Amino acid sequence: MKWRGLVLTTIGLLGLLAGPANAAPATLVFTDRGPVKGAVSGEVRSFQGIPFAKPPVGALRWREPQPAARWRDPLNATKPREMCAQLPGDLPDESVNEDCLYLNVTAPKRVNRPLPVMVWFHGGGFVSGEPGYYDPVKLVTQGKVIVVTVAYRLGPLGYLATPGLTRETGNQSGSYGFQDQLAGLRWVQRNAAAFGGNPGNVTVFGESAGAESVCSMIVSPLAEGLFHKAIGQSYSCDAAMFTRAEAYDHGAEVSSKVGCRDVACLRGKPVKDLLTAWGPHGGPVIGGRELPLQPTDAIKQGKYNHVPVIWGNTLDEARMDIGSFFVGSGKPVTVEQYEQFTRADFGPLADQVLARYPVGNYASPSIAYATRLSDARNVLATCDHLNTYKLFKEAEVPVYAYQFTDRTAPVLFDWPNFEEGAAHSFELNYLFHRLFGNPLNPAQEALSKNMVGYWTTFAHTGNPNSSGTPEWKRFKTDADVQELGPTRVAPKNPAIESNCAFWAGLRR
Template identity: 55%
Template sequence: MTRSGVFLAVIAFLGLLTTPAAASDRHAPDLVRTDLGPIRGVVTAQFRTFQGIPYAAPPVGELRWRPPQPATPWQEPRDASRPGNVCAQAAQLGQPGSATEDCLYLNVTTPARSGKRLPVMVWIHGGGYSIGSAAAFNPSKLVSIGDVIVVTINYRVGPFGFLALPELTAENPGIQSGNYGLEDQQAALRWVRRNAAAFGGDPGNVTIFGESAGAGSVCLHLASPTAAGLFQRAVGQSFSCAYPTTTKEQAESDGVRYARGLGCQDVACLRAKPVRDLLPSWGNGWPVIGGREFPLQPMEALRQDRFHHVPVLWGNNLDEMRLFVALEFDLLGNPVTPQVYEQVVRSLHGPAADVVLRKYPVTNYPTPSIALATVRTDYGWALSTCEHVRSYSLFSAHPRPVPVYAYQFVDRTAPGLLRLPGFDEGASHGQELNYLWVNYFGTLNPQQETLSQTMVRYWTNFARSGDPNGASLPRWRRYSSPRDVLALDIPPGGIRPLNVAEASNCAFWESLRS
């Protein structure tokens, strides 16, 4: 399947502390005064929730394919009891589509009471830069166990977020087109910096975290000069900063081909098209390297020491690619056969295919589909384990190293996303989400719930101090070698150190590079 099926200021801070517009009404905990105007949310015994807060103007009409613009202020309390619109996207993976471009909203959840400034965690959802929304994620466990504030954000996806064209690039000199979704993420982070104190949060202690394309976004913000000061920690789940994103030349060439397929020779024609015409023909579309916001590939930024030196917590799942093999083959009623397995390995690895087939004989696995998923997971593409190990080393072995805490989620009993009869999803892509977000796609049994609470404490401890360790938690060693990856599992394996490079045959795969 395509990548789109798979699957971002001390003076200002001090000023906001005394600005009436950024103060919360102590006598009305459901009312918060943001810098744009007052909002009224919902208060329960455990939480305060404020949803559908605009952080930028609706990107409609002439604002389609332009950087996010300031939202219009308001005077009367705005209803913040419901999420904002889902950004325009096609229906995929069981998620309904949307035809709404007015979608630049975020949600804030805080503990009901706190007498101190709390860490702020800003979630960037995944979805291959093509689907997803903030409202899908229930942060109540992170907030209640971790005593943190969680912000979930919408950002433009699909063609509205990632279309690159020479004409669009020329509209904003110095800014590369095709990164509107990432620009939205940074606009949301600037909103957080201005307004965190109004919700009881610490604008100087912000963690960005994301999964899949959300983690890819985190990689890019780590390397983005315009993200300086917007966050102090970074968490990435199931994406490798060692994986390159799209070049300007490729993205703009793809954009021209897309426009011509719609019968358009210029941007004016595209801006006149309704949403329903723009979504069906959209294929691949990832962020684009270029311009002052994203001048370098993340790996190159690491090599050149042009990245934000903040603590990093990063990891992947044991069986990442089982989800994608299932989507490409088994879900369509065409499980991988031994012959197809060999064909795919040969197409992926060319002259090295015979060596790979000897290392990963199909007879060693329950099914050919699982064999193919194992090859793709150990050394596939953006989600591969060996690419993750390279990412950890880039951060931790740097001349000016940053603290790195690496994990692998290995609970093969985790609730499956697809639940295909006869297909064991194992610890596949996205399944750790269920352990951080309440009932993301299934309920947990008691052992899984224990693991979930441990993971929540690790993540929120890291957000608080840059170190996930805490009282009564299994020790998580700072990464210095592949032996320092923490396996996240239920008993009997439990939480333990794991040499993922050895388990995934990274030395073997590296030998094929040379």
């Protein structure tokens, strides 16, 4: 009978996967679309470049991802695929590749019981990045989890919105990259067990644009049941995402730059032309089936996926942007510019801000500007993150808040005469293997071990605490933010040093 054959096949696969302790690790795994052949390196098995959807090319450009074609012979899953189309950005390389809907699976060498699955979504402002850049060996080996890293369409191919594209499907256009991410999660539900994972215990996690993606999953009705825990690194979930009007305005601008008035013309344009016209703008669009409401509204109305969360940021978030845009270009912020930027941002309230952040209190005007931006009034800022923690707490979601504070962390860029500090993305080196910069020193390795322990214990249980790590309190007040530093892992109150009471009063 068909059902008996299916049961026997499943049992056989699980037996092949787990097997006795002295059996060879399984590098041939049968997915729902066909077999994949991976590789063993050290204590992990890796499977790279597994298609989870059809290539979104030709008529499928700006369409919801479609199921991948089936295959019969084992697919070589020992090498990564080419990254999604992007101009040089966080990564120095560029690509015009549209055939990029692939994912990677990293698992322990041997699995004797179903393990939690952690699904990673990379950052890059929705215009750059790729999943193969992240080696999750620490998470997999120390934490006994399976990690899946998912590619998604970027820039104009992932987030272009026009009225014509909306009319084609009757659904708000502009969230194709988010649709890809949901397709990746559905693939995990269908295939996690074949790799030794538990589809009933999935944690989504991401940094920067990846954290915004995780926030989108928390409030998306289409993500219900696809994950059970969430970790967001450096994005304030109470921020507003792009509205239909904003997305259409940008779509019209892009269409004009490439000389198009309709969808057919846009589909015929070379990828490079679209990338060049796009700029740094990007992200999911509110108003469709995927995201009917702004995140804050969805959470306040109870229309969200109730899962435990870890959420946090770094102490010096904005030093990355200030370093890139000013110091790295050879034009550090001047005293005059610092005042000019502040007056442009705050108008008649600028004198209060300048009095609270006097340029003379900092090593340079660049550091003064970065400190003000790191503290408040943007999606990376500390005070805005505290608003996110309170939003989750008021919604009665278990939330564990953190701030990464290692100002000696290995740097992504080493700009002269500028202390990068604990800048945006610098915590990633502590979760992923040698992502960038110099190796971690012994104190940083100890911090890395704690962080990996927190992240993976949370994936197992929904609570980051275990006997091997310092206690991490559930967030109830501003003083319940866990500091993650090389000499201190304990609660802190970032609202004090980031002047959050001042910023709250300035709103009035």
